[in-house]
Amino acid sequence: MEDEDPVSLFLSLDNWQESHADPDELSLAQDSPPQSPAETYLLGFVIANIVGIQYYSGTISGREMVGLVREPLNPHDSNAIKVLNTRTVQVGHIERPVAAVLAPLIDAHTILVEGIVPNARATGNRYKIPCQIHVFSRIEASEAVKSAISGAGLDLISDSDVSFTLSEAMVVKEQRKGDKSVDEIFKLVDENVSKKGALEPLEPPKDVIKSELFVHQKEGLGWLVHRENSDELPPFWEEKDGSYVNVLTNYHTDVRPEPLRGGVFADDMGLGKTLTLLSLIAFDKCGSALASAMHSASLDVEKSDEMGEEESGKKGKKGRTSKKGPLSRKKRKIGDVRFDGNVKGKSLSLCEKSFSDFGSKTTLIVCPPSVFSTWITQLEEHTWPRKLKVYMYYGNRTNDVGELKKYDIVLTTYSTLATEYRCSESPMKKIEWWRVILDEAHLIKNVNAQQSRAVTDLIAQRRWVVTGTPIQNGSFDLFSLMAFLRFAPFSVKSHWQSLVQRPLALGNQKGLSRLQVLMATISLRRTKEKGLIGLPPKVIETCYVELSREERELYDKMEGEAKSVFRCYIDAGNMMRNYSAVLSILLRLRQICIDLALCPSDLKSLLPSHNIEADVTNNPELLKKMVEVLRDGEDFDCPICISPPTNIIITRCAHLFCQACILKTLHHKPRCPLCRGPLTQSDLFSAPPEASDTDDTGVSSSKTTTSSKVSALLKFLMESRNQNPATKSVVFSQFRKMLIFLEKPLKDAGFKILRLDGSMNAKRRTQVIEEFGVPGHDGPTVLLASLKASGTGINLTAASRVYLLEPWWNPAVEDQAMDRVHRIGQKENVKIVRLIARNSIEERIVELQERKKQLAREAFGGRGPKDRREIGLDDLRTLMSM
DNA sequence: ACCGCCGGGTGCC
DNA sequence: ACCGCCGGGTGCC
Numbered sequence: 001m002e003d004e005d006p007v008s009l010f011l012s013l014d015n016w017q018e019s020h021a022d023p024d025e026l027s028l029a030q031d032s033p034p035q036s037p038a039e040t041y042l043l044g045f046v047i048a049n050i051v052g053i054q055y056y057s058g059t060i061s062g063r064e065m066v067g068l069v070r071e072p073l074n075p076h077d078s079n080a081i082k083v084l085n086t087r088t089v090q091v092g093h094i095e096r097p098v099a100a101v102l103a104p105l106i107d108a109h110t111i112l113v114e115g116i117v118p119n120a121r122a123t124g125n126r127y128k129i130p131c132q133i134h135v136f137s138r139i140e141a142s143e144a145v146k147s148a149i150s151g152a153g154l155d156l157i158s159d160s161d162v163s164f165t166l167s168e169a170m171v172v173k174e175q176r177k178g179d180k181s182v183d184e185i186f187k188l189v190d191e192n193v194s195k196k197g198a199l200e201p202l203e204p205p206k207d208v209i210k211s212e213l214f215v216h217q218k219e220g221l222g223w224l225v226h227r228e229n230s231d232e233l234p235p236f237w238e239e240k241d242g243s244y245v246n247v248l249t250n251y252h253t254d255v256r257p258e259p260l261r262g263g264v265f266a267d268d269m270g271l272g273k274t275l276t277l278l279s280l281i282a283f284d285k286c287g288s289a290l291a292s293a294m295h296s297a298s299l300d301v302e303k304s305d306e307m308g309e310e311e312s313g314k315k316g317k318k319g320r321t322s323k324k325g326p327l328s329r330k331k332r333k334i335g336d337v338r339f340d341g342n343v344k345g346k347s348l349s350l351c352e353k354s355f356s357d358f359g360s361k362t363t364l365i366v367c368p369p370s371v372f373s374t375w376i377t378q379l380e381e382h383t384w385p386r387k388l389k390v391y392m393y394y395g396n397r398t399n400d401v402g403e404l405k406k407y408d409i410v411l412t413t414y415s416t417l418a419t420e421y422r423c424s425e426s427p428m429k430k431i432e433w434w435r436v437i438l439d440e441a442h443l444i445k446n447v448n449a450q451q452s453r454a455v456t457d458l459i460a461q462r463r464w465v466v467t468g469t470p471i472q473n474g475s476f477d478l479f480s481l482m483a484f485l486r487f488a489p490f491s492v493k494s495h496w497q498s499l500v501q502r503p504l505a506l507g508n509q510k511g512l513s514r515l516q517v518l519m520a521t522i523s524l525r526r527t528k529e530k531g532l533i534g535l536p537p538k539v540i541e542t543c544y545v546e547l548s549r550e551e552r553e554l555y556d557k558m559e560g561e562a563k564s565v566f567r568c569y570i571d572a573g574n575m576m577r578n579y580s581a582v583l584s585i586l587l588r589l590r591q592i593c594i595d596l597a598l599c600p601s602d603l604k605s606l607l608p609s610h611n612i613e614a615d616v617t618n619n620p621e622l623l624k625k626m627v628e629v630l631r632d633g634e635d636f637d638c639p640i641c642i643s644p645p646t647n648i649i650i651t652r653c654a655h656l657f658c659q660a661c662i663l664k665t666l667h668h669k670p671r672c673p674l675c676r677g678p679l680t681q682s683d684l685f686s687a688p689p690e691a692s693d694t695d696d697t698g699v700s701s702s703k704t705t706t707s708s709k710v711s712a713l714l715k716f717l718m719e720s721r722n723q724n725p726a727t728k729s730v731v732f733s734q735f736r737k738m739l740i741f742l743e744k745p746l747k748d749a750g751f752k753i754l755r756l757d758g759s760m761n762a763k764r765r766t767q768v769i770e771e772f773g774v775p776g777h778d779g780p781t782v783l784l785a786s787l788k789a790s791g792t793g794i795n796l797t798a799a800s801r802v803y804l805l806e807p808w809w810n811p812a813v814e815d816q817a818m819d820r821v822h823r824i825g826q827k828e829n830v831k832i833v834r835l836i837a838r839n840s841i842e843e844r845i846v847e848l849q850e851r852k853k854q855l856a857r858e859a860f861g862g863r864g865p866k867d868r869r870e871i872g873l874d875d876l877r878t879l880m881s882m
Numbered sequence: 883a884c885c886g887c888c889g890g891g892t893g894c895c
Numbered sequence: 896a897c898c899g900c901c902g903g904g905t906g907c908c
Binding site (some may be wrong): 883885886887888889890891892893 | 899
């Protein structure tokens with residue numbers, strides 16, 4: 001059936017992706033430079049009417065920015081452009097003749113448009129409002145755009161003085177009016193944030209949650225509850241005499257803007273986010289618990305006269321608290337749509353009442369398959385039996401809405417959701433969820449337009465994004481995040497572009513500040529470094545290893561060769577076209593740094609045939625390694641079927657897919673679904689099936705010498721053993737073969753070792769971890785582990801030493817490795833040793849990591865102009881000192 | 883909606 | 896009259 005076929009699904013959504021995908025994400029499309037806000041500039045504006053306003057409820061007054069959104073599926077006109085106000089309520093449409101000219105240019109990514117209504121009140125027309133549409137384009141396209149617009153009879157007004165962006169225009173206007181400057185406003189918001197930043201601990205309902213929470217978890221719970229129930233204004237809104245203004249768009253309204261019920265929960269891994277979230281959900285079972293808990297947390301919420309009778313009645317009945325707290329109003333407001341009628345006048349006992357009447361408070365949890373079981377385990381571990389009813393949803397479409405709403409939690413995966421997205425019958429599209437939680441949201445890749453869209457279109461009152469590695473490398477980009485959270489006006493692309501993205505790209509401080517305020521308001525992130533859970537300190541030591549003479553000679557020779565190859569690519573401008581070859585060469589250099597045994601024994605040159613493509617194609621071992629490196633410990637799903645890939649294919653542009661998926665896709669369109677570069681079957685390289693354990697063991701026996709890296713490791717391990725023979729260590733490497741090579745020298749040195757790698761099934765892994773925990777002299781002291789095999793949530797706290805045999809491209813992956821050991825339950829001081837080969841590519845990888853970390857810090861979650869997971873041209877120069 | 887546009891009714895001076 | 900002109904109905908995309 002077509003609905004079941006992920007490839008058909010992917011292709012069917014391709015159009016949507018074409019017009020919505022962020023051009024910034026096309027980091028590899030170097031040969032046809034993508035449009036990005038940094039490269040666009042204001043050509044001028046056209047005046048067009050917003051028509052049909054009598055049909056829509058969206059209001060607009062005075063001078064105000066509006067959102068312009070393409071509506072290609074409009075049945076009356078495929079060129080339709082709808083106009084939204086700051087609350088994302090539709091105001092009208094751009095009049096047809098203008099839309100007919102602009103829509104094709106917008107769809108082709110030739111222009112970006114932003115709308116501003118100069119003065120809505122002055123016209124006083126009930127049917128239309130004039131609007132300035134500011135047109136941005138790349139400089140190369142500007143003449144073509146100008147003639148296209150003028151040729152169609154539209155007047156493109158380009159005042160040479162109008163060289164600032166729309167958002168800057170707003171600032172100028174603000175200042176002219178003598179209002180607060182935007183900077184002052186930010187300051188105010190900042191103070192507000194820090195005031196609210198003081199976290200109040202909150203106890204979970206003990207009749208649902210049986211575990212005692214750590215203080216930081218109680219504080220996290222307090223924050224979650226506060227974010228769901230507070231009525232404070234969202235950032236960038238101000239109240240003036242009972243009316244409200246958005247200071248960024250200048251939108252005025254008498255209707256109080258809806259608070260943002262939810263946000264980003266981005267605590268470090270290992271701080272117990274799952275338990276905290278379960279505690280949040282537990283409150284849904286019992287309204288009074290929340291009421292009294294929140295009362296004691298003394299949340300500062302404005303008073304209201306329209307008190308919910310049902311709440312005060314409930315409280316009176318139970319006699320827990322008679323005071324009409326701020327809760328009452330919020331409760332009513334949250335629930336009024338669906339619960340008002342039901343709740344009034346019932347006299348059941350409180351908890352039961354909540355359960356039956358608020359029984360439809362169902363939380364949808366969307367997570368990757370890898371953490372599906374974590375939720376189940378945590379439920380068993382931390383909640384009383386049968387208190388929270390969980391339904392595991394695998395896409396069974398026979399389930400109707402009513403059935404699912406009987407549960408407290410519906411647990412599903414991103415892929416299930418994405419697959420169901422196209423099915424209009426799916427209950428997932430009909431249910432109004434009480435709350436939606438996206439777990440490990442960073443794993444949603446941007447290419448997965450269908451995933452982003454499926455979660456964004458979910459109907460829910462509260463929306464949460466949960467991640468332990470917040471947007472470090474920007475997969476689920478910030479705009480998608482705003483869209484999912486329905487954070488108006490940032491959830492409208494043109495607003496996002498003009499208010500944040502463009503200022504940011506232009507290096508305008510306002511973009512950054514806005515972003516910071518935004519994130520500070522809606523997100524919570526605590527790191528373990530702050531001593532939240534009294535975790536013993538962690539020391540990270542970087543040990544620089546000198547290569548032996550033999551290693552050094554070979555390395556220098558290879559590096560020289562690599563440089564000359566890269567220079568050829570760069571000069572020819574086809575570096576990105578041969579990306580997989582580039583990675584394979586980098587891989588070889590990295591292997592030499594660790595152990596020559598990782599390379600073929602007859603290694604004389606990187607390029608035995610002077611033909612890199614042939615080399616890659618004919619060297620399955622190299623390819624396999626390449627695939628491993630590309631996966632780099634990250635949970636990797638085929639972006640087409642969104643599942644762990646089978647028969648991995650690597651493209652010339654170094655993207656990975658299932659063989660079947662990419663072949664089907666190519667059949668429809670000869671382009672890479674990820675970077676959209678041209679792609680044919682001859683650009684696909686397959687990796688051989690994973691070799692079994694026994695295949696590799698033979699290799700190690702032929703090995704006689706110990707590499708510099710391994711010697712250094714041995715020295716550390718023996719030193720540690722001399723200090724305390726009971727100390728356990730974990731050695732991480734991303735090369736599975738290396739873990740096998742390590743076995744012999746470690747055994748020879750008298751260590752009792754265990755190995756944990758990707759070839760083991762779940763049962764065997766659990767066994768290994770359990771065995772590793774055995775204390776004393778009988779127990780093993782060294783665990784050789786691949787990160788991939790040590791899935792999230794795995795606990796290696798039996799160890800207190802971590803050795804990272806080589807640097808990872810992505811520093812977040814290293815953090816993840818350390819977190820296996822440095823997490824709740826760790827009693828010892830933790831020492832982490834990173835082994836880095838001196839004067840080698842490894843040193844420069846570390847350099848690159850620092851730069852990436854800096855980028856991530858600049859705006860928590862602020863992604864750079866590119867997806868930083870990929871190695872760019874500049875990165876390559878750094879790596880090779882070129 | 884104080885417009886434009888459409889289409890039916892109508893038709894010398 | 897295969898026109899012009901009149902005036903009512905009507906109205907985003």
